[in-house]
Amino acid sequence: MSLLEEVVQDLERHSAQEGWDAAPRLYALVQSKELRVAEPELADQLGLSPDVDTLAALEQPALPEQAAVEDALATIAWPDAVTGCALVLERVVLPPEVEEEIPEDAAEAAEFAAKHPAREDVRMVVGVLRDGTRHSALRLRRHDVDDEVLVGPDLVPALADALAATFEPDEPVEPGAG
Helix, strand or coil, X not given: XXXXXXXXXXXXXXXXXXXXXXXXEEEEEEEHXXXXXXXXXXXXXXXXXXXXXXXXXXXXXXXXXXXXXXHHHCCCCCCCCCCEEEEEEEEEECCXXXXXXXXXXXXXXXXXXXXXXXXXXXXXXXXXXXXXXXXXXXXXXHHCCHHHCEEECCCCHHHHHHHHHCCCCCCCCCCCCC
């Protein structure tokens, strides 16, 4: 199992222990050996072994509540010491056959989804590394047991793309543009 797979599955298990209906949580992923050099006290607090290199998941401040997660991610840029990032996010999903019934208005659509009898609550944990490696874990509320968590690299491609974009350099602003 890769270091990214390990950290995604650890974050999923940790989230499962905390229960459902949680706000999105963003994590910076840092090589534990680098963290031990840069922040030895923090590495000790996290119980990171000096002999084993892992990915340490460092929870970031809460994402803005009023912004869509994808919009909030578009404002993030990571320092070079960050090897990757991961996001824990809960969503309500509906089957494709009810897609045409969803109202256009965002607030009405959210209410529609929340009250629909075919709704499914899903917790997604998606991690990406600077080199493009991805891994995801999905837990359905109605199948809320550890051995029914779905895992794989491409389970939530749009969210993985949004996380990967946080590692892309910002476009330079042309002089006089604005």
